[in-house]
Amino acid sequence: MIEVRGLRKAFGQARVLDGVDLRVGQGESLCVIGQSGTGKSVLLKCILGLIQPDEGVILSQGQPLEPYRFMRRFGMLFQGAALFDSLSVWQNVAFRLRQRMSDRAARAIALEKLARVGLDRNVADLMPAELSGGMAKRVGLARAIADDPAVIFFDEPTTGLDPIRARAIDGLIRGIVTETGATAVTITHDMASVRAIGDRVALLQGGRIVHDGPVASMDQAPALAHFLA
Numbered sequence: 668m669i670e671v672r673g674l675r676k677a678f679g680q681a682r683v684l685d686g687v688d689l690r691v692g693q694g695e696s697l698c699v700i701g702q703s704g705t706g707k708s709v710l711l712k713c714i715l716g717l718i719q720p721d722e723g724v725i726l727s728q729g730q731p732l733e734p735y736r737f738m739r740r741f742g743m744l745f746q747g748a749a750l751f752d753s754l755s756v757w758q759n760v761a762f763r764l765r766q767r768m769s770d771r772a773a774r775a776i777a778l779e780k781l782a783r784v785g786l787d788r789n790v791a792d793l794m795p796a797e798l799s800g801g802m803a804k805r806v807g808l809a810r811a812i813a814d815d816p817a818v819i820f821f822d823e824p825t826t827g828l829d830p831i832r833a834r835a836i837d838g839l840i841r842g843i844v845t846e847t848g849a850t851a852v853t854i855t856h857d858m859a860s861v862r863a864i865g866d867r868v869a870l871l872q873g874g875r876i877v878h879d880g881p882v883a884s885m886d887q888a889p890a891l892a893h894f895l896a
């Protein structure tokens with residue numbers, strides 16, 4: 668379980684997060700939406716420990732989150748996949764695994780994860796520059812799940828993909844989250860993704876969470892009307 672309490676963050680005069688409270692239950696899939704520039708990425712970076720908040724706490728299983736201690740339990744799909752250009756596909760997927768096991772063992776896990784995201788084993792030795800956008804996203808997804816994380820963060824997973832590929836990525840994410848029981852936090856602008864991936868949807872606006880409710884009833888939520896139009 669991840670809990671954010673009273674999170675505040677300003678850059679100079681610009682108050683970006685102004686008292687964010689948010690909870691994600693074990694095995695729950697939460698989508699965070701909000702207009703461009705409202706601070707979704709800043710919120711995610713605070714949770715990941717990449718930005719130090721001015722105020723507030725982030726708890727994991729009730730314990731204050733210490734980024735480096737908890738990182739192994741977290742998986743992350745970056746916007747645009749963010750693969751390492753100089754590493755092959757399997758080396759990207761196995762990046763963290765190779766720090767604590769042999770290449771042979773790490774490659775075997777990488778091939779298994781690549782298969783899970785629908786990529787054939789002959790993709791394993793390609794370089795990132797040889798991949799289409801959709802394939803790169805799948806490789807990023809395989810890397811996010813390589814270490815069997817308890818919590819997975821997805822930063823705009825469908826941005827830059829056509830609708831067919833976007834729905835395929837949504838389907839993979841939903842399937843993986845369901846079968847692994849991982850807790851998922853997805854940042855997105857894509858309401859079709861919210862429907863496909865989320866159990867709950869939270870709207871970040873004016874530095875706070877102004878709506879937080881089940882995806883199943885989001886069509887009736889006045890605060891979300893603008894996003895659903």
Ligand SMILES: Nc1ncnc2c1ncn2[C@@H]1O[C@H](COP(=O)(O)OP(=O)(O)OP(=O)(O)O)[C@@H](O)[C@H]1O
Nearest residue numbers: 678681683701702703704705706707708709710856
């Ligand atoms: N390191 C930083 N220094 C100064 N300002 C920053 C920094 N990081 C983010 N900001 C500012 O914080 C605000 C929120 O940015 P953020 O990237 O979180 O928005 P977002 O909701 O993720 O937007 P988008 O949907 O377009 O990705 C923006 O005004 C941005 O300029």
